[in-house]
Amino acid sequence: MNNGEILAVRGLNASYGEAKVLFDCDLDIQPGQVVTCVGRNGAGKTTLLKNIAGILKPTSGSITFNDRNLIGMMSYNIAKMGLKYIPQDKKVFSDLTVRENLELGSYATKDYNWDQVTDYFPRLKQLMDRKAGYLSGGERQMLMIGRALLGAPKVLLIDEPTEGLAPGIVEHLKNVFKELSKKTALVIVEQNLPLVCAISDKIYAMKEGRIVAEIKDGESIKAGICEQYL
Ligand SMILES: Nc1ncnc2c1ncn2[C@@H]1O[C@H](COP(=O)(O)OP(=O)(O)O)[C@@H](O)[C@H]1O
Ligand SMILES: [Mg+2]
Known part of the structure; x- marks a missing residue:
């Protein structure tokens, strides 16, 4: 820090009990960027995100967000600071409606501006009274991302957002990610x-x-060079 990063991870090591899972991981992101993390199942991607979000505690390393050190902070305080994590399991409150799920997000953040959510996801407007348990996978992902947007976070960590979703929804999310x-x-x-x-x-x-590997050259990214790492 600081070359303009909003989030900088340095030398992160993490374990589950005796089992060491992350080894000296570095990651940077600047405002306005989309950074992706690829790798096979079990590579440690979810563990990396959970450590950044404060859900798991790293054994060593540093995590700096908005020039503040996150190590030792509780996950809910990290979220309040504007760094939010959207887990892989797409868990919403299934017995609550879409509206009630958003209300919880608003209650937590004191941000009641739902236009920022429905501008990205107009479909949610039609689903306001539907119980979240009855949403399709794509609609649930929209709700999770939409709810996370309340409070205007600076960084979102999103774990496998398109897993199992229909191609049409993946295309929609692609456009949303670019805009967001x-x-x-x-x-x-x-x-x-x-x-x-x-x-x-x-x-x-x-x-x-x-x-x-860290691939940041636009031509290499377009050429799909990361395939060799999977
Ligand atoms: N709760 C856990 N307890 C023990 N080991 C775990 C736990 N969660 C994940 N692991 C192990 O940590 C490694 C990385 O897992 P994970 O971060 O979920 O990988 P990915 O998200 O890349 O599929 C794997 O070897 C996995 O078996
Ligand atoms: Mg994972």
Whole structure:
């Protein structure tokens, strides 16, 4: 820090009990960027995001967000500061309606401006009274991202947002990510390589807990060079 990064991770090591899972991981993102993280199942992508979000505690390393050190902070305080994590499991409050799910997000952030959510996801307007448990996977992802946008976060960490979604919705999310990144920097874990190539300013490839490549040259990104790391 600081070359203009909003988030900088340095030498991050993390374990589950005795099992070491992350080894000296570095990651940077600047405002306005989309950074993606690719790698096979078990590479450590989710563990990396959870450590950044404060859900897991790293064994060593540093995480700086908006010039503040996050190590030791509780995850809800990190979220309040404007760094939010959207987990892989797409869990919403299934017995609550879309409106009630958004109300919870507004209650937590004191941000009641839902236009910023429905501008990106007009479909949610029609679904306001539907219980979240009855949403399709794509609609649920929209709700999760929409709810996370309340409070105008500076960085969103999104774990496998398009997993299992229909191509039409993936295309919609692709456009949303490009647009959204102008206001909120995005760190996205993603297995869909065409999508990765279309949206990334930088790609980190992970293997066995290590970041084995950092690809930031636009031509290489377009050429799908990260395929060799999967
Ligand atoms: N709760 C856990 N307890 C113990 N080991 C875990 C746990 N979660 C993940 N792991 C292990 O950590 C490694 C990285 O997992 P993960 O971060 O989920 O990878 P990815 O998201 O890239 O698929 C894997 O070897 C996985 O088995
Ligand atoms: Mg994962």
